[in-house]
Every structure is written in C-alpha cells, then in structure tokens.
Amino acid sequence: MGGDERTTFPEAAVMRSCTSEFVARLTARNRLPLDYSVASLRLVDLVVDGLRRDQPQRNRVAGTLLGLGAYTGEVIVRRAGGTWVDFDAAQRELFRQAVGVRMPDGRVWNPLGKVVNRFESGAEESVQRLYLLLHGRTAQWKAVCG
Template sequence: MTAHRAPERLIRPQAAAKPVRWAADTVSTMREGARLRLDYSTQSLWRVDRMIEELRREQTPYAAVESVLRGFGAYAGEVIVRQAQGSAEWLEAGGGHWIRTADGQFWDPVDEARRCFGGHGSLRLLCLDATAI
C-alpha cells in the first residue's frame, strides 16, 4: 500500500459523484443483504477486508464480484475522505477515481480492493496509510 504517482489529466468537477454513490450503494446493500453494518469508520474496513477475503477463499469468479469490489473500494475511499476531515478529495483521471490527500499523494482504493481480492492488499491498511498525516 503505497501512494501512487500523480495520474495525468486530473478532473475535479463532480469527480466524487460516482464513487460517493457507489459507496452509499455498498453501505445499503451490505446492510440489507449481508447484515453487515458499515459506518464509514476505519474499523469498518477490517470487516470489508474480511468479506473480500471470504469471496476470494470461496473462489468466486472475478467477473461476479467486479462491481462489488468497486463498491468496496469506493467505500474505503469515502472513509479516507471523511477521516481526513476536508484535507482529502476524490479526483478522476484516466478513467479511474483517485483520492488525493493533503500531502499531495494519490491513492487508488478501487484498485486496492482488487488487490485484496487477489490476496495482496488491505483497505484498512490503505486507509491508515493515507490518513497518517
């Protein structure tokens, strides 16, 4: 979990609209379907990491969970933005959505969710790294 190099061609206006909606949809879906309560806290990302690990252990095909992983990544990004209390923001670049923190670093929580599914990442640790200002 390291910060990424600045993506080329950053777009700010309304960059947060999609990931914020994905995050909200994930919170609602997990509450209703999986009885998993997500409260935008860093601690809740531990539960998300466990859920992704469960999907991986069950050998769920990537195509079946691609949008779920995008939602989990967006949720983690929203946790970062909220924990940073105004010093982090969503940006859109290269077809993806990134978080830029106050120290100028860029984070890709959606990609980190994919890495988690591959057994090589942690949304909780990404959040801790991104908010350790």
C-alpha cells in the same frame, strides 16, 4: 450501481452517492456494520477474503469489489480529509481505475484497486493497512484499533 455487478464506476462527482447506495444494499442484505469508521476497514478486508474463499472468477464479483473499494475511498474522504478525483489518462492507465482519492498533501490513492488487489493477492494487500499509509494517520489508527 445496480444489481448487474457493474465493472466501472461513475466519475468522482457522484462517488459519494453511489457508495451510499452500495452500502445501503449490502448492509440491508447482510447486516454488515459498514458505518464509515476507520475500524470498519477491517471488515472490508474480511468480506473480500470471504469472496476469495469461494474462488469465483473476478468478473463475477467485480461490482461488489468496486463497491467495497468505493466504500474504502469514502472512509478515507470522510476520516482523513481526502477528495474524490477523476484520474487523468496516465493515472487511469497506471491504476486501471477511473477515480481515486487525493489527499490534502497532493498524494493520490487508489482504494478501488486496493480492494481488487486484496481479492487477487490475499492478505498481503489490505485496505486496513492502506489507511496506515496516509500521512499522519498511524497514531490515530493505533488509538482506534489498538
């Protein structure tokens, strides 16, 4: 992910490194505490809300939205035991993304798309709430975020 606001992400095998690069650039410029914690997902929602507030065209912030979606996915991978996966053709069509996260129970999640949905629809779409939907994570979320 360069400064060109790229609108696609590479394959699952390199998601972690791309996400790390995005986070390093974003935190260096804005001093955001993106530390891959569950609690930091609230900050992702707030950043997307800030992008929405200025009402830009989605294509102007597409790279940032995808970076925030990748960050969300990486939190799920690190904190909930998910794995980055390349979507098959049917999943790509359904999710409109090339990669997602598969949980140990086999369910597949679309964190990149969730961030785009937050941008397009507002507060009813939340990466913070997405984490609550992960199997067995409600109690942990309440303990971390009160």
